[in-house]
Amino acid sequence: MKLSYTALKTFQQCNFRYHLRYNRGLPSRPRPAAQSSRALHGALHLFHQGLKQQQTEAPALFPSSANALETLLAHLKGYYDNPLRPLTDEQYQEGRALLMRYWEAHRGQFPTPYLLEEKFTLHVGPFALTGRIDRVDDTPDGFEIIDYKLAQRSIIPPDPLQLDVYQLGFHARTGEAAKKLSFYYLRTGQTETVEADEPAAAQSRVRALCRDINREQEFHPQEGAWCTSCDFREFCPAQNRTPRPIPAKGRATQLGFDF
Template identity: 30%
Template sequence: MFTNLLSTIRSWFDPGTEISYSRITAYKTCPCKYKLIYLEGRHLPPNPFISLGLSIHRTLEDFHSRKGNSFDALIESYDKSWVNEGFLSPQQTQDFFEKGQRMLENYWESNRDSRSEILYIEKEFSCRLTRNRLRGIIDRVDRTVDGIYEVIDYKTHAELWNQSKVDSDLQLSLYAIACKKVFGFTPGKLSYYFLAHNKKVSTTRSKEQLDNAAKTAEEVALNIQNKNFTPNLNHCPKCDFRRICTYSPRSPKKSLQS
């Protein structure tokens, strides 16, 4: 009891570090990448894959917020939500637009008769862990006809994750923690909806998994507080920031010119 009271009092005076799944992922990939993005404000220019993902997320948010009930309404949401940035040519724009349209067509056919109640769409959350604050946005929370709370996160990338990867994924664990702390329920189902495949892969979480996820978040926050930004040089060859990062090894050609 005294420990809990002490923790509460400490939280009044020490807001801790704000952490999120994206921040944790960036830091665990490479601490220097975290520093570039979240401390120095470096951002990559838009690209077709990011723009398609944003377009689909905004489309589904708009459609379900308006309680759309037809495919025409879904496509209307898509037209006005389209993010036309980062494309190299009109043909590439058209190709990606049609790719997104096919995703939505399949989504509509599979979900048009769904009886689940949508409780939250693009719902922001902020909650205290032990010493730090977890923030994020959940794409969607449903209550199924069986009364089960289901967290749904949309994925637009081409890769279809297997069950094992979904079962151990950190993002869904953090969302489950947030649901319990912020909304007062424990989700009985955590799902990734892979729109490129029109397939939903669902899982659950044990208390041990949730405890481990919270521990991971706290450990990353502590490293950030301690300004531990030692670069992970193994990630350099595939890092999007390799051209601007001072730690990225120079190419042989560049070394000869220097």
């Protein structure tokens, strides 16, 4: 069974929500910000990919405009013009403003990335934990994982679980360990950096959580701040005296076994 950081976090917050989304296969509501996020991530990936090619492969073959603001904005325009990846005019204009701020914050001086948009799969018992790392820089202090965030910066510290998953993903792909993880908030231009734990410690915590998921059979709801944005409140016995019946279609309840 495939899992992601989002699935693990969902289980930590509410077993019932996890069960409906990942065991029963109920769809979540589409969120308009998701399309903007994909376009911005894609534009930044193409931009940094061009910089990496210019700086590490054959500098004479790539124009000096690779690090130009116009190049970065052109990548976003490609998403706007693509009918398969539609952006509204408002999303496009906001995206341009965010990328201009990103470029200005670096003043055209960008590091050569070590990895870009790196996918990973971690096998933990019966689960395949999948994810994608936006960028990794090789800095004088060691490897730094960069994660772009479209959401506003939170007063809550970065989730340790996300740090663990990214560290394990990077280690699985390279055999190396990251020294730190930085969240870059595109709306504000702020960066929040935290020290990364060793892969062995991260693996122990993720394995324990996956073991809890595998053994869980009741999936009781757990109320919290996440309830207000939950897609499945109408089915929840903690939120409704007479909740709607859970649709019969979808995946069957998982089978538990030790690992």
